[in-house]
Amino acid sequence: MLSAANITNASLNGRRSIAVSGGVVSATGIFAARAANAEVWDVEGKRYIDFASGIGVVATGHRHPRVMEAVYAQLECFTHTAFQVMAYQPYIELAERLNSIAPFSAAAQTLLLTTGAEAVENAVKIARMATGRSAVIAFSGAFHGRTSLTLAMTGKMAPYKRGMGSAGREVFRIPFPLEHRGVAVDASIDALHALFYSDVAPDQVAAIIIEPVQGEGGFQVAPRKLLRHLRHVCDAHGILLIADEIQSGFGRTGRMFAIEHSGVEPDLITLAKSLAGGFPLAAVLGRADIMESASPGSLGGTYGGSPIGCAAALAVMDVIEDENLLERAEVIGARVRSRLTEIARRNDVLTMANLRGLGAMIGFDLVSSSDQRIPNGAAAKEVASRALANGLIVLTCGTHGETVRILVPLTISDALLDEGLSILERALIRPEASA
Template identity: 50%
Template sequence: MATSAELHARRMDAVPRGIGHATLIYAKRAKNAEIWSEDGRRYIDFGAGIAVVNTGHQHPRIVEAVKRQLEDFSHVCFQVTPHENYVALAERLNAIAPISGPAKTMLASTGAEAVENAVKVARIFTGRPGIISFSGGFHGRTHMGMALTGKAVPYKKGFGPFPADIYNVAFPNLYHGTSSGESIKALKALFKYQADPSTIAGIIIEPVQGEGGFNIAPFDFLDALRSLCDEHGIVLIADEIQTGFARTGKLFALEHAGIKADVVTLAKGLAGGLPLSAIVGRADIMDASGPGGLGGTYAGNPVACAAAHTVLDIIADEDLCARADAIGSIIQGRCRELADRSNLNCIGDVRGLGAMCAVEFVKDVKSGEPAPELTGAVLKAANERGLILLSCGTYGNVIRFLPPLTASDEIVREGMDIFEASLTEAVSRLQ
């Protein structure tokens, strides 16, 4: 049996260094909210494959659905011989996505593909070129995805030039000094000085930023954004790739704000670990392209579709939206207790929706200066103690908590015990 260290040496020889790793833990097997490494060590998983296995690793119902589909066929290409699994999944997503009016769905394979196609349909529907995104946003590693992403390092540095007619404005983040009103003002200034709104096809936003630091878009801002898009005929694109499928305590994060988008991009939690994404939009927008303008060889793979149907069933049957709220309450409650401890003057902010939670580390609460070194030390200590955590944030000083929504209270509390011990150790080491 190869060790994680031996596998990593082989990885360094065989795989490009541009693919980063949150840990050096090489997975051997996984079950629900636990992973066992090639070295035989057990880890509590607070990453869930970056919010992909919301239904837990190897959920038995998903495993059975995949096996059943494999007995029939694994691939036929929807553009060659269509299949019912694709059509039925589109029908289900059309019925539940936060879209106003009749909807249609296109399936793809990755989140970046979903974003690319959302931009395509917005442009062909409006006949306009411009797309607006927000600082701190993350929308993928394709050239269009990078152009829309509001963080230069490591995602954009050295990869330009990027597609034209992309504009970026400040995301509303009160902790970092930007109000909803100021962001709306920045948008209106963009319309006045850089691009007339008649040239803007779409505005894309994450209701809760993922890589940007789990920053929650204020609900009043999302409402104002909806009004601006309506006023100027702009397509509002909600990137729910990380927030979707019960992660935030609602099926989709937009539901917290009570607004509808024109197009929604989905991926990650959609198919329980199999590669599948979706673009759900108003029927008139999705129908703007002629036949052949949309599609992909692996898009809507039948095995992934079978898994996605089961994911939707599990979310409903096991009430995973309520479970997300319960998990989030445990995590945020413990983080707020830690923030109140006098010997831990390092937690600047605790935030989250449902089980999409984060803590932002600072050098001291008064200055609010980001503390990425502490973040790295906490991650390392947590790995050593048997907990997988992920970082994020523009300054690399945020730890995000993304346990599977099927994790038990016992497992979540065990993970938070490890987090507390790791934070205490890291603070002590850096003093």
């Protein structure tokens, strides 16, 4: 065993290669030692600005004082009883607060869980119990999880589905609208009705699931026209509409739920990531009449709705409200968009296109200089690598890895945001132009 003084990123990577399954991949080769708000320090003492937020998890920043205070207070009481054995007040309080902000015109109920994939699985289970049907419709480019059922709904083969066997017989897929790739909204709508004609009858469909802003798919915003049509179709055929808000929810887009930008009411919402400020917690939030369709004992999990996670989430909700983080998300988004627009005008940077997003959930593509319809995933990967070398953590996504996504903590200062954007700007300069 190496002493603390001799621990390096390289030494830990060596140990990792022996001890950890190669199926688990990290976007960087650095190991975190400590973090505060929008900054992380690795085991070698190097400081990084965090534009990833643990894949959108720490919207309230790393170790927000109020979140940590709430967690410490809960630790003094108890850490676990299993809600199914001995219930506890923080679970009830959090469910009540989530129900109070649910974007439904009817009463709401909440189920608390541990992971995003678990939330999606349970949302589908609830939809199947409520409708007595089994089929589910999802979209290309979607990411809903890595479990067997959620993997079937995830719309990206590599690295998530290759070699995993059958994708599930009762999950159907239609194209997500991508105007810059030639997929219009009407084409997606037509594909839905063609699916009903050729593959699955509407009265066999329990739910349609959609991310209001796709995460892994490239931060693609679901057009309002599509969401409204889905609502109409669901109402006409008794299908439930599930909004997967695991990455887009809880303030990231300037609203508590990204679906609110459209004015469309879903029937069920899945939540995780930013919900508990870095502690494992997920939720299914739904109309009470639908949630009540689950039979007693059919839902739950040993660690579902952990008292630590509940305490953290209650504090997160306080922070979002008291620090005006919904408004802050809009300010951050405007600042990032403005700076990226300026960078894209430079004649010495890689070709940038399709700047998009809602609030502080921003993405743009690296594309071929000769044809902006051709994605350049290799360039995006290299930009993230150069940014990391200069102290900025930023992630890529998209069907071809071409999208640079920006997920800063909503508590980041303007100065730190600008510093990070300057690092990103330098990373975007073409190598031959910086030589």
